[in-house]
Amino acid sequence: MTRSARARREAIYDLAVTTGLASVENLSARFGVTASTIRRDLAVLKDDGRLARTYGGAMPVEAHPEASLRQRVGLAYEQKQAIARWAAQEIQRGENILLDGGSTVAALAHQLKTVADLDVSTVGLNTIHELAGATGVRVRCLGGLLREASQTFVGPLTEAALERMTFDRVFLGADAVTAEDGICEADAIQTRLKELMARRAERVYLLADSSKLGQRPFHAWVRLPGPWTLVTDDGASAVEVEKFRNAGAVVEVVATSPRPPS
Structure with missing residues (x-):
């Protein structure tokens, strides 16, 4: 095996570990x-026990680890705050909205603390914490089984x-999202819930910072009913943005501002 072939196979393995699925094309x-x-x-990597073949590509033999909510909170902080500010401006007084769990949606909930006359239903424990005590917001918790990693109610x-x-309106979070397959999550119980949430709202928004676009860390998916709006940050590549627009999504790209001093 030549050095270039060896290096290419190492790079393929690294990509599979990072994104969860590598397309042959x-x-x-x-x-x-x-x-x-x-x-x-891919066949060599499979024979070495490093990858498992899937339809059209490969995935690492070891499952891609799901980061906990605590681990995700500090990631892409400025991007999430910018996305949350844009989303908050979409919400009108007197509306009945549905909030998912996740760190970006929690950032949106923080923006809503001072809104008057708003009904918020949520499956996210962190969202409940953000809105507890907000005098103008009526909060409904959609209970169920508390999923530890995401701190959301499911089932x-x-x-x-x-x-x-x-x-x-419904505002969804995601572990990742692609134009081809939709929202990617760690298990089917989450994608089933998000699909139902999207069906119950007149307007559907997905809040996803640019690092999540085009990624495939897991193998549970949900396609959003159209039309829907992807809200991301200005770190998103023009190629990825165009893919989503070609797939029928409205894409809002918001400018990221520096994190305020503490």
Whole structure:
């Protein structure tokens, strides 16, 4: 095996670990080799016990670890704050809105503390903490089973509550999102819930900083019913933004401002 082939296979493995799934076509274009060469590389990595083949590509043998909510809070802080400020301006007084869990949606909840005459339903424990004591906001907790990693309520009790309600707007978070497959999460119980949340709202927003676009860390997916709006930051590549617009999403790219001094 030549040094270049060895280096390419190491790079392929690194990409698979980072994104969770590497497309043969994308890898072929990235490394400037044929698809058959990439398939041979994947076969070698599979034989070495490092990758497991999937339809169209590969994934690491070890499951991609899911970061806890605590670990995610400090990531992309300025981007999340900018996205939250934009989303807060969309909400009108007197509306009935639905908030997901996650750090970006919690940043939105923080922006809503001073809003008067607002009904907020949520599955996120951190969102509840943010809005506790906000005098102008009526908060409904959609209870169920508390999922430890994401600090969100999930399961049949949560879904039953949602089936009996409708909302003016829903704001969703995501572990990752692609134009081709939609929202990516660690397990199907989360994607099922997000799909139901999106169906119950008149307007659907996905709040996702640019680091999450085009990523595939897990293998549970949900396609959002159209039309829907992706709100991301100005670190997003023009290529990724165009993919989402071509797929039918409205994309709002917000400018990121420096973090205020503490």
